[in-house]
Amino acid sequence: MSIRTDAIPARLSAFVALVAASMTLSACTGGEEEAAGTELSFFVFNEPSGAFQAAADKCSTESNGEYTITFEFLPADADGQREQLVRRLGAEDPSIDIIGMDVIWTAEFANAGWIQPWEGKLASQVTENVFDSVVEGASFEDTLYTAPFTSNTQLLWYRKDRVEQVPKTWEEMLAESERIGEDGLIQVQADEYEGFVVWANTMIESAGTKVLEGPETVGLEQEATEAAIETMARFASSAAAAPDIDTSTEDTARLSFEAGGASFMLNYPFVFPSAKENAPDVFEQLEATTYPAVVEGEPSAPPLGGINLGISEFSDNSELAFEAAACLVQPDNQLEAAKLGGLPPTREDLYEDKAIEEAYPGFSDLIKESIDAAAPRPVTPAYTDLSLALQTALHPIGDVDPDDVSAVYEELLKLVEQAVKREGLL
Amino acid sequence: MSDRSKSERKLGWMLCAPAVFAMVLVTAYPIGYALVLSLQELDLRFPDDGGFVGLANYEAVLTSSLWWQDFFNTTFITIISVALELTLGMIIALVMHKAIFGRGTVRTSVLIPYGIVTVVAAFAWQFAFQPDTGFVNQLPFIADDKAWFGERFSSFAVIIMAEVWKTTPFMALLLLAGLVTIDGGVYEAAKVDGASAWQRFWKITLPLMKPAVLVALLFRTLDAFRIFDNIFIMTGGAQDTESVSILGYNQLIERLNLGLGSAVSVLIFLSVFLIAFIFIKGFGVKMNEGRPGS
Numbered sequence: 164m165s166i167r168t169d170a171i172p173a174r175l176s177a178f179v180a181l182v183a184a185s186m187t188l189s190a191c192t193g194g195e196e197e198a199a200g201t202e203l204s205f206f207v208f209n210e211p212s213g214a215f216q217a218a219a220d221k222c223s224t225e226s227n228g229e230y231t232i233t234f235e236f237l238p239a240d241a242d243g244q245r246e247q248l249v250r251r252l253g254a255e256d257p258s259i260d261i262i263g264m265d266v267i268w269t270a271e272f273a274n275a276g277w278i279q280p281w282e283g284k285l286a287s288q289v290t291e292n293v294f295d296s297v298v299e300g301a302s303f304e305d306t307l308y309t310a311p312f313t314s315n316t317q318l319l320w321y322r323k324d325r326v327e328q329v330p331k332t333w334e335e336m337l338a339e340s341e342r343i344g345e346d347g348l349i350q351v352q353a354d355e356y357e358g359f360v361v362w363a364n365t366m367i368e369s370a371g372t373k374v375l376e377g378p379e380t381v382g383l384e385q386e387a388t389e390a391a392i393e394t395m396a397r398f399a400s401s402a403a404a405a406p407d408i409d410t411s412t413e414d415t416a417r418l419s420f421e422a423g424g425a426s427f428m429l430n431y432p433f434v435f436p437s438a439k440e441n442a443p444d445v446f447e448q449l450e451a452t453t454y455p456a457v458v459e460g461e462p463s464a465p466p467l468g469g470i471n472l473g474i475s476e477f478s479d480n481s482e483l484a485f486e487a488a489a490c491l492v493q494p495d496n497q498l499e500a501a502k503l504g505g506l507p508p509t510r511e512d513l514y515e516d517k518a519i520e521e522a523y524p525g526f527s528d529l530i531k532e533s534i535d536a537a538a539p540r541p542v543t544p545a546y547t548d549l550s551l552a553l554q555t556a557l558h559p560i561g562d563v564d565p566d567d568v569s570a571v572y573e574e575l576l577k578l579v580e581q582a583v584k585r586e587g588l589l
Numbered sequence: 590m591s592d593r594s595k596s597e598r599k600l601g602w603m604l605c606a607p608a609v610f611a612m613v614l615v616t617a618y619p620i621g622y623a624l625v626l627s628l629q630e631l632d633l634r635f636p637d638d639g640g641f642v643g644l645a646n647y648e649a650v651l652t653s654s655l656w657w658q659d660f661f662n663t664t665f666i667t668i669i670s671v672a673l674e675l676t677l678g679m680i681i682a683l684v685m686h687k688a689i690f691g692r693g694t695v696r697t698s699v700l701i702p703y704g705i706v707t708v709v710a711a712f713a714w715q716f717a718f719q720p721d722t723g724f725v726n727q728l729p730f731i732a733d734d735k736a737w738f739g740e741r742f743s744s745f746a747v748i749i750m751a752e753v754w755k756t757t758p759f760m761a762l763l764l765l766a767g768l769v770t771i772d773g774g775v776y777e778a779a780k781v782d783g784a785s786a787w788q789r790f791w792k793i794t795l796p797l798m799k800p801a802v803l804v805a806l807l808f809r810t811l812d813a814f815r816i817f818d819n820i821f822i823m824t825g826g827a828q829d830t831e832s833v834s835i836l837g838y839n840q841l842i843e844r845l846n847l848g849l850g851s852a853v854s855v856l857i858f859l860s861v862f863l864i865a866f867i868f869i870k871g872f873g874v875k876m877n878e879g880r881p882g883s
Contacts, residue, residue, distance in 0.1 A: 242843075246842055246843070249633070249842075249845060250842070253633045253845065271634050274634060274635065275633060275634045275635070275636060276636060354827065355824075355825060355826070355827035355828075356825065406720065406734040406735075406736050406739070407720050407721075407734075407736035407738075407739055408739075409736070409739045409740075409827070409828065410736060410738045410739050410827070415721070418721060419721070422721075544634050544635065545634065547843055547844050547845075548844055551839065551843065551844070555655075558827060559739070559740075559827070559828060561739070585632060585635075585844075585846065586649065587649050587653050587655075587849075588649065588650060588653040588655045588656055588836060588840065588849065588853070589655070589839065589840075589844065
């Protein structure tokens with residue numbers, strides 16, 4: 164060394180030593196990262212059972228050091244998840260690789276150029292044996308934009324000790340609820356949020372019409388829409404509705420059912436493991452059946468939910484991200500998600516598997532039929548506008564007079580038309 | 590102007606320059622940018638559409654019944670909550686002023702609600718009024734199944750209570766500052782003249798405190814008009830409880846409609862500006878009261 168070390172004060176040399184040491188240290192950790200391959204960040208809600216984590220660990224190991232999937236957790240509710248994602252994507256944030264997307268965001272994210280299309284062999288691989296309704300929701304303008312991962316649908320859950328005649332329609336359900344009396348509450352989701360839109364869309368579809376006929380064509384045929392609103396309002400103003408119906412969510416519905424005050428509940432299958440854990444007495448009486456119909460003799464169009472995987476346009480590691488996402492949606496991982504978290508698979512063939520019967524003892528066929536018959540929510544890039552329009556027009560449903568719904572219908576039609584054109588305030 | 594005062598003025602400007610530059614950067618630039626955005630059709634979800642549309646966004650906002658509905662809600666919450674805060678704040682200020690022992694403790698403990706993060710406080714109030722898990726419905730004279738957030742005016746009641754609970758201490762401290770400036774001798778003189786306690790409050794305390802009261806009112810009104818957190822947590826704007834800030838949030842963050850959202854923001858800015866203007870010009874609030882030479 165050309166520097167005369169004796170000229171360097173002791174403190175400075177200590178500092179130099181420290182810097183040198185930390186440089187070697189960081190070189191070491193850098194080496195370790197190398198061994199684990201590229202880090203891919205997976206933005207998704209914190210699935211409580213750990214099913215997503217298990218799938219990610221498995222894929223990371225199987226990649227033989229090519230990539231490691233790390234998690235960035237989003238809030239539990241869909242609105243909160245979307246809010247955080249769109250702010251990052253709007254700012255072209257490169258830190259997102261894989262996105263766990265609610266089924267309703269596909270059109271919006273695809274149209275904004277935030278996610279990349281799935282093409283060629285990978286596209287056919289991730290849609291193999293997948294329900295048509297699910298693939299439809301994962302696509303935009305006939306291009307696949309997300310890989311179907313988990314699906315979801317609502318069933319009618321009821322107490323077999325109280326219900327004598329299992330209802331097939333809303334009318335039968337209301338009559339049965341009235342017969343049961345005080346404990347005959349029917350729990351739904353009617354707070355002013357996305358869950359309410361899920362309910363409204365299902366009712367409108369079950370009545371025989373659609374909110375949107377095409378991306379910018381409003382459906383909402385008058386007679387059917389009014390029938391749907393009337394059924395919702397008649398229930399909401401009856402004794403079958405909980406006093407807090409206008410602030411009810413999936414969770415308040417579950418809690419009330421587990422507390423024993425309700426005899427019916429429209430909800431996702433997560434309530435099954437939850438009741439088993441939290442309310443064993445209620446669990447013993449818990450049964451499920453198909454979502455009730457609005458029109459007698461016509462089948463219902465149950466809700467469709469779920470998480471699909473999109474690859475960010477701004478990812479620096481797209482190729483690996485596609486590979487990792489394709490690995491995450493593999494049949495084995497879907498089965499594991501069903502077993503651990505009660506999340507229904509998106510592949511039809513998996514409902515033949517023994518593991519599914521374990522996850523949904525006695526009602527796996529019901530779930531399959533429900534997803535098969537399900538009506539996806541409208542596919543439009545302006546989905547948020549549409550959702551706000553439905554919420555504004557129909558909430559609070561407890562205040563709608565079931566004998567005169569024409570004004571509400573007019574309001575709904577006006578707001579939906581406005582939402583499709585993205586005009587005015589919502 | 591003499592050379593000396595000229596050069597002093599110049600030095601003053603130079604010393605201010607960094608602060609002025611920082612202010613322009615962090616306030617004038619965003620406000621100007623919002624103005625420019627509000628004149629455009631701009632939606633992040635539709636990157637291919639867009640362009641300048643003049644005042645169309647303002648027209649859309651001002652002709653919408655939703656804007657006026659939310660404007661009413663905001664004004665309603667502002668007036669009721671500020672009136673309650675002024676009354677309670679005055680009482681607390683008088684008590685704090687008269688407190689003989691433990692002055693420091695009293696003043697600090699009164700400030701606690703103001704120190705709690707609004708979102709946390711909002712959750713606490715929401716949980717308290719929840720029909721299934723809250724304690725409020727367990728109290729006597731309240732129906733056990735009262736759904737507070739299920740209808741409009743009971744929601745307003747809880748939102749206003751939470752606002753008042755949180756910001757009254759701020760009001761009280763501002764009023765206390767005005768109270769301590771009043772010379773005790775004036776009260777002595779009034780007492781000698783036989784004025785009752787009530788008369789002393791109305792004829793001496795209030796008139797002498799007017800500048801402090803107006804400044805406190807101005808601050809709180811400006812703050813209350815921008816109410817967001819409490820409503821966002823407790824009702825999310827449901828049951829017709831939306832404020833103008835939530836309306837702006839819905840357009841900007843939810844719909845990503847930057848044009849419409851910016852128009853709403855600019856209108857909120859103008860409303861706040863108008864409130865400040867009315868207070869300062871109309872009621873004669875002097876922001877620099879007490880400064881020597883003013």
